[in-house]
């Protein structure tokens with residue numbers, strides 16, 4: 001996992017940058033506030049602006065450690081650009097992502113360390129998480145909703161540390177997912193997201209600065225997906 005500018009500066013959604021490489025319809029920037037997606041989080045949306053023009057950013061490609069921004073028009077850019085992340089979309093991803101961590105923490109605590117088998121945030125304000133829960137009672141899962149909202153209301157701070165991979169592997173529960181665990185960065189460390197007093201786990205996504213910045217969360221649906229997996233769908237209220 002690369003370290004992204006948005007990991008250190010999640011509040012910066014607009015910045016002036018420079019094109020360091022370009023081909024028609026795509027650029028690499030000196031610095032970018034975009035999160036390219038991954039681990040279930042959708043890529044940021046937004047635009048690039050330059051003297052006399054603007055293009056929608058339609059997607060990202062990581063190649064040889066560089067992040068290419070794909071553009072909606074085949075323009076070949078050079079020089080200074082303004083980079084603008086869509087704040088509404090980012091905020092929704094960040095809220096949903098924080099909500100999935102709280103759900104995940106409660107499932108881990110109340111269902112004997114059950115692991116995550118999949119996660120996907122959606123652009124309609126919903127998310128799903130799949131858990132390895134062969135014998136769980138779906139009513140017990142449904143009953144987690146007030147606990148999630150209570151933790152949102154407690155306004156727990158959220159902070160980050162970087163831990164060497166070998167250390168992370170031996171701390172129980174730090175690698176929570178069987179499918180979306182982030183790989184280590186160039187320095188061999190992984191990023192740990194801590195909801196203070198509740199949960200620590202590896203993740204490369206964007207999260208709120210504290211839990212009460214989220215809207216309340218609803219558990220919308222629980223499905224059995226195969227013999228082992230339970231799929232919990234949640235949404236922002």
Ligand SMILES: [Zn+2]
Pocket residue numbers: 097101193203204205206207
């Ligand atoms: Zn996360």
